Amino acid sequence: MKLELRGISKAFGTFYANKGIDLVVDDAEIHCLLGENGAGKSTLMNVLYGLYQPTEGQILVDDQVVDFSGPGDAMAAGIGMVHQHFMLIPVFTVAENVALGAESTKAGGRLDLETTRRKIREISAKYGFDVDPDALVEDLPVGVQQRVEIIKALVRRARVLILDEPTAVLTPQETDELLDIMRQLKANGTSIVFISHKLREVKAVSDQITVIRRGEVVGTVSPQADTTELASMMVGRSVSLSLNKEPATPGEATFQVRDLSVIDEAGTRVLNEVSFDIHRGEILAVAGVQGNGQTELTEAILGTQPVSGGSVQLEGKELLGRSVKQVLAAGVGFVPEDRSVHGLVSQFSIEENLILDLYDRAPFAKGLSMNLAQVRKNAAEQIERFDVRTDNALNPASSLSGGNQQKVVMARELGRELKLFIASQPTRGVDVGSIEFLHRRIVAERDTGTPVMIVSTELDEVIELADRIAVLYKGSIIGIVPADTPRDVLGLMMAGVSADEAAAQHKNQGEGQ
Amino acid sequence: MTQPAVLPTTVVAHSVGKKVPLTLSIFAAIVLVCFGALGSTASAHFGLSSAGDAFTLPELVLPGRISNLIIGLFMAGIAALAWVRRNQARPLGRGWIIAFAALFVLSFLIWVVSGARTPSISLAGLLAGAAVLAVPLVFGSLSGIMCERAGVVNIAIEGQLLGGAFTAALVGSMTQNAYLGLIAAGVAGALVSLVLALFSIKYVVNQIIVGVVLNVLVSGLTGFLFTTVMQADAELYNNPPRLPIIEIPGLSAIPILGPILFKQSVIGYLMYIAVAVVWYALFKTRWGLRVRAVGEHPKAADTLGIKVNATRFWNVTLGGIIAGIGGSFFTLVAVESFTKEISGGRGFIALAAVIFGRWNPIGAFLAALLFGFADNLQVILTIIGTPVPSQFMAMMPYLVTIFAVAGLVGRSRGPAAVGEPYLKE
Numbered sequence: 001m002k003l004e005l006r007g008i009s010k011a012f013g014t015f016y017a018n019k020g021i022d023l024v025v026d027d028a029e030i031h032c033l034l035g036e037n038g039a040g041k042s043t044l045m046n047v048l049y050g051l052y053q054p055t056e057g058q059i060l061v062d063d064q065v066v067d068f069s070g071p072g073d074a075m076a077a078g079i080g081m082v083h084q085h086f087m088l089i090p091v092f093t094v095a096e097n098v099a100l101g102a103e104s105t106k107a108g109g110r111l112d113l114e115t116t117r118r119k120i121r122e123i124s125a126k127y128g129f130d131v132d133p134d135a136l137v138e139d140l141p142v143g144v145q146q147r148v149e150i151i152k153a154l155v156r157r158a159r160v161l162i163l164d165e166p167t168a169v170l171t172p173q174e175t176d177e178l179l180d181i182m183r184q185l186k187a188n189g190t191s192i193v194f195i196s197h198k199l200r201e202v203k204a205v206s207d208q209i210t211v212i213r214r215g216e217v218v219g220t221v222s223p224q225a226d227t228t229e230l231a232s233m234m235v236g237r238s239v240s241l242s243l244n245k246e247p248a249t250p251g252e253a254t255f256q257v258r259d260l261s262v263i264d265e266a267g268t269r270v271l272n273e274v275s276f277d278i279h280r281g282e283i284l285a286v287a288g289v290q291g292n293g294q295t296e297l298t299e300a301i302l303g304t305q306p307v308s309g310g311s312v313q314l315e316g317k318e319l320l321g322r323s324v325k326q327v328l329a330a331g332v333g334f335v336p337e338d339r340s341v342h343g344l345v346s347q348f349s350i351e352e353n354l355i356l357d358l359y360d361r362a363p364f365a366k367g368l369s370m371n372l373a374q375v376r377k378n379a380a381e382q383i384e385r386f387d388v389r390t391d392n393a394l395n396p397a398s399s400l401s402g403g404n405q406q407k408v409v410m411a412r413e414l415g416r417e418l419k420l421f422i423a424s425q426p427t428r429g430v431d432v433g434s435i436e437f438l439h440r441r442i443v444a445e446r447d448t449g450t451p452v453m454i455v456s457t458e459l460d461e462v463i464e465l466a467d468r469i470a471v472l473y474k475g476s477i478i479g480i481v482p483a484d485t486p487r488d489v490l491g492l493m494m495a496g497v498s499a500d501e502a503a504a505q506h507k508n509q510g511e512g513q
Numbered sequence: 514m515t516q517p518a519v520l521p522t523t524v525v526a527h528s529v530g531k532k533v534p535l536t537l538s539i540f541a542a543i544v545l546v547c548f549g550a551l552g553s554t555a556s557a558h559f560g561l562s563s564a565g566d567a568f569t570l571p572e573l574v575l576p577g578r579i580s581n582l583i584i585g586l587f588m589a590g591i592a593a594l595a596w597v598r599r600n601q602a603r604p605l606g607r608g609w610i611i612a613f614a615a616l617f618v619l620s621f622l623i624w625v626v627s628g629a630r631t632p633s634i635s636l637a638g639l640l641a642g643a644a645v646l647a648v649p650l651v652f653g654s655l656s657g658i659m660c661e662r663a664g665v666v667n668i669a670i671e672g673q674l675l676g677g678a679f680t681a682a683l684v685g686s687m688t689q690n691a692y693l694g695l696i697a698a699g700v701a702g703a704l705v706s707l708v709l710a711l712f713s714i715k716y717v718v719n720q721i722i723v724g725v726v727l728n729v730l731v732s733g734l735t736g737f738l739f740t741t742v743m744q745a746d747a748e749l750y751n752n753p754p755r756l757p758i759i760e761i762p763g764l765s766a767i768p769i770l771g772p773i774l775f776k777q778s779v780i781g782y783l784m785y786i787a788v789a790v791v792w793y794a795l796f797k798t799r800w801g802l803r804v805r806a807v808g809e810h811p812k813a814a815d816t817l818g819i820k821v822n823a824t825r826f827w828n829v830t831l832g833g834i835i836a837g838i839g840g841s842f843f844t845l846v847a848v849e850s851f852t853k854e855i856s857g858g859r860g861f862i863a864l865a866a867v868i869f870g871r872w873n874p875i876g877a878f879l880a881a882l883l884f885g886f887a888d889n890l891q892v893i894l895t896i897i898g899t900p901v902p903s904q905f906m907a908m909m910p911y912l913v914t915i916f917a918v919a920g921l922v923g924r925s926r927g928p929a930a931v932g933e934p935y936l937k938e
């Protein structure tokens with residue numbers, strides 16, 4: 001099916017999320033929408049799927065102008081969408097989820113799930129999905145849930161499938177499987193709109209790449225285009241993608257975690273006897289697919305997550321059992337994974353956010369009152385030092401872009417003398433230009449001799465920054481490996497394969513070729 | 514290529530707490546000591562037949578102390594099993610806990626009856642009465658389920674019941690037709706619901722606040738109209754005819770079950786039909802699947818072309834009709850006139866039945882029966898004169914509610930999106 005968008009604009013108030021976008025997706029083509037977070041990709045797809053009404057412009061399906069008043073119309077026209085956050089009902093079975101909205105019924109309005117089960121089995125067999133129609137969705141791994149979403153679209157006879165950031169939640173192996181599925185779908189005549197900001201995947205699978213920046217189309221290129229060129233199109237200026245950091249010169253291991261365990265409210269062991277050391281002047285990156293205990297690990301160290309056992313020592317002093325304030329006072333700098341919720345108070349001004357942890361001590365505090373002159377001076381210095389793009393330090397933090405918000409958080413945490421620096425997802429949702437800047441800052445902190453722990457679900461970032469890599473899987477550390485470990489090996493470890501086994505498999509594959 | 518050797522997942526031990534075995538041990542001890550060793554030696558007499566039965570079952574006579582000691586030993590056995598299971602890190606099955614609760618209720622009955630001035634009650638009458646008292650609770654909880662399954666919190670059940678009771682009395686009196694009163698009660702319940710739906714869905718006001726305000730509003734409004742209109746001319750405005758009790762010949766003469774199932778008012782029969790219909794509709798039909806989807810994950814339902822807010826609107830309205838009909842029970846069946854606050858907090862007990870019954874019509878029905886049983890028991894026990902002061906007896910339905918919801922249900926999971934308004938960006 002051929003799909004065409006002509007001059008699509010979508011405005012929220014005075015802000016244009018999309019402006020005059022033209023896009024043509026040919027029959028049986030994998031067309032990639034490449035752009036940074038916030039570039040307007042998802043908005044555009046929500047317009048296409050009927051969730052938003054375009055402010056201007058037309059949608060054409062097989063050269064006929066169509067008008068979608070809701071997702072129902074889009075589905076009827078043969079458009080299916082797999083949302084970034086799955087639209088599945090956790091307590092329903094696979095069959096119920098697939099049937100929902102397009103149910104077949106027997107006499108008396110009785111649900112006929114047997115027909116749905118049959119369709120699910122047919123599609124599963126055709127594409128090699130291993131999906132049990134009667135499994136509860138909440139019990140399924142994320143990768144399988146994604147297949148349920150794809151089945152949902154195929155049962156509705158989708159001929160164009162929109163995949164919105166489908167690889168964000170997958171391991172590298174699952175990502176490869178998904179790319180294979182996409183090729184298979186294409187071979188069967190389904191067109192795919194693939195939304196991503198990961199250049200490698202995009203180049204691997206696309207027939208055409210349309211780059212979007214700030215709601216506008218920058219250009220359409222072929223996947224043979226150079227990676228640096230694509231990145232520059234995405235960002236709007238030339239960027240250097242590699243960090244070229246100096247090798248680490250590790251000192252003594254001043255940060256030691258031993259047998260740290262966390263049991264959550266449901267009684268599940270979400271962190272299982274985790275032990276590792278970080279030396280002065282080195283970066284340990286914790287890799288792993290989202291939800292394998294990363295949040296619990298960092299929050300346990302900070303003191304916001306109750307632990308069930310273990311010890312965390314910084315320069316010989318126990319951190320567990322201390323209040324967050326004491327932990328921070330012990331010299332821990334902490335960048336939380338979700339800056340807008342835990343890193344900043346969005347309504348507070350930038351200068352206030354820059355002293356959130358220091359407001360009660362000199363030079364910012366003077367008895368019961370605050371020394372506003374010092375607060376202002378500090379803000380001016382930090383904004384300068386971290387290149388925060390704002391015209392006024394009194395603007396609320398929420399007025400900043402994601403990258404600049406993260407710079408504020410980093411500036412605050414790196415602004416004092418540290419004995420340990422922890423950053424969770426330091427560049428999530430940050431534009432490529434700022435990523436480079438933030439990475440350099442982290443490496444600079446390492447070079448002053450601070451032990452640094454980075455937690456990231458982006459393998460690229462892990463490889464870029466790490467001096468050593470620890471892989472978390474289901475709350476346990478699968479292994480701690482050197483930074484030059486091949487991607488494939490890391491990918492297997494992220495799926496729970498031990499380091500030795502993963503290395504052996506990698507070697508076998510290498511010899512087989 | 515070799516298959517990836519995935520490491521065995523660490524066996525996730527769900528921590529089994531001490532709470533359950535400890536609670537069971539305490540209750541077993543209460544039965545053994547208070548109801549058994551310290552209980553009356555007199556026998557408790559339980560009548561199993563009522564007038565009009567096809568054949569008469571013999572009276573059940575249980576010696577107080579001995580029976581309770583035996584029951585206590587059984588309960589101690591279940592408590593011991595709970596400790597063993599805890600050490601094996603396995604939870605005790607639901608069946609055991611239900612059996613334990615039933616044994617406790619039985620031993621309590623034997624204890625109070627054997628110690629009473631007249632140590633005899635009619636078990637058949639107790640159960641039949643429980644089923645009758647459960648009627649408004651069942652209708653109320655069905656209303657709650659209809660709303661909450663679609664994602665709207667319905668605290669206004671009390672107001673819907675009260676509105677139904679008032680309107681049934683008024684319209685029934687003026688037309689001298691109980692069936693018109695019944696229909697009018699449904700309309701009144703729907704009107705209360707419409708206000709709830711309008712404010713909570715369209716204007717996105719906090720659903721709990723709207724519900725509470727509605728309860729106060731209906732209470733004030735009916736109270737005002739009662740004093741100004743009904744009491745001014747009670748003959749004309751507060752004199753509804755009663756709905757007749759319809760006996761199904763033959764079936765109603767079955768001992769114990771007959772009066773419960775086949776000797777009911779129209780509302781009583783409607784209750785059984787409503788439970789069955791709502792259950793079937795929610796869990797077996799396309800409509801039900803969509804309603805539940807809206808209550809669990811409205812955005813997902815929206816992306817599949819289901820109209821979330823329209824579904825919620827209709828469900829809340831339907832719920833109101835059901836609760837309104839339930840409210841007419843007070844004035845068309847139970848007594849033959851309206852008084853202020855006649856629903857007496859039963860809307861809130863119905864809300865507890867929704868949770869205790871895990872948002873399932875059949876579960877809520879059974880929970881309502883339990884609460885009705887406790888209600889009826891306190892009435893009967895007060896009459897026969899028990900060692901327990903009647904004021905404490907009057908607390909029993911509410912105590913049972915608290916223990917049932919807090920203790921037996923534990924953390925039950927309702928529809929995920931309940932109470933959250935759905936707004937399109």
